[in-house]
Amino acid sequence: MSRPVRVAAVSYLNAKPLLAGLQALPAGEVELRLEVPARLPGLLAAGEADVALLPVAALPRIPGAYAVGTHGIAADGPVASVALFSQVPMTQIEEVLLDHQSCTSVALVQLLLAGHWRRQVRFSAAQEGYIDRIAGTRAGVIIGDRAMTQGARFCHKWDLAQVWKEWTGLPFVFAAWAAVRPLPEGFVQRFDEANAAGLERLDEIADAHAAQAGYDLRTYYRDHLRFRLDGRMRQGQALFLERLASLPPVQP
Numbered sequence: 604m605s606r607p608v609r610v611a612a613v614s615y616l617n618a619k620p621l622l623a624g625l626q627a628l629p630a631g632e633v634e635l636r637l638e639v640p641a642r643l644p645g646l647l648a649a650g651e652a653d654v655a656l657l658p659v660a661a662l663p664r665i666p667g668a669y670a671v672g673t674h675g676i677a678a679d680g681p682v683a684s685v686a687l688f689s690q691v692p693m694t695q696i697e698e699v700l701l702d703h704q705s706c707t708s709v710a711l712v713q714l715l716l717a718g719h720w721r722r723q724v725r726f727s728a729a730q731e732g733y734i735d736r737i738a739g740t741r742a743g744v745i746i747g748d749r750a751m752t753q754g755a756r757f758c759h760k761w762d763l764a765q766v767w768k769e770w771t772g773l774p775f776v777f778a779a780w781a782a783v784r785p786l787p788e789g790f791v792q793r794f795d796e797a798n799a800a801g802l803e804r805l806d807e808i809a810d811a812h813a814a815q816a817g818y819d820l821r822t823y824y825r826d827h828l829r830f831r832l833d834g835r836m837r838q839g840q841a842l843f844l845e846r847l848a849s850l851p852p853v854q855p
């Protein structure tokens with residue numbers, strides 16, 4: 604491949620530590636594009652991206668997808684930025700709005716409601732502006748930077764990675780680098796090392812984006828997010844995909 608490797612990543616602050624190290628790659632080796640998670644599976648499947656930070660719920664839909672390196676976006680306990688928000692207690696929720704920017708978390712909430720909370724609710728596709736419609740018995744999933752600042756607005760917040768951990772005892776992987784077609788010789792190792800280099804500078808990266816965040820990014824990067832996908836992470840991912848396969852066709 605003589606052209607740059609086209610890398611598509613999540614546009615939220617959660618991905619900045621993985622992306623920071625890519626600057627160390629040889630000039631012109633990668634071309635970076637940032638999108639909300641729900642757009643990434645389509646880019647990879649259509650060949651518009653060579654590598655994507657792929658929401659793991661999309662893996663079964665992309666034939667031939669394989670893991671690139673050892674990094675992604677995960678949590679081992681509360682993640683802080685993925686939650687179900689509601690004004691009423693769990694037992695009174697009748698409808699759940701599914702964040703249109705999400706792919707994995709909207710599947711996770713359906714698994715948790717059916718298998719962990721054992722609640723039957725209606726799921727509705729959400730659109731831009733849906734957060735204002737979370738009211739009464741209508742709850743909603745919110746992911747990413749927008750989720751970090753909703754705390755005071757809703758009476759109830761269930762952190763989905765924390766609930767997954769309580770349910771299964773395992774970490775949860777939201778997204779992981781993946782490709783479909785072969786990559787240039789040696790690229791995966793260079794890319795993986797570049798990711799790891801970014802993780803050495805978490806505080807510096809947090810401070811560089813602090814004004815944009817408006818919350819404590821150092822804590823978010825250090826205490827909530829996990830970027831290295833070890834054996835337990837992959838175990839959590841496998842269990843999620845197994846349970847997802849037995850869920851009735853994911854709505855909406």
Ligand SMILES: C=C(O[C@@H]1C=C(C(=O)O)C=C[C@H]1O)C(=O)O
Nearest residue numbers: 640658684705706707708747777
């Ligand atoms: C932790 C997060 O993980 C993400 C959630 C995703 C999803 O729900 O599809 C995909 C990628 C990650 O950005 C977050 O967005 O806050």
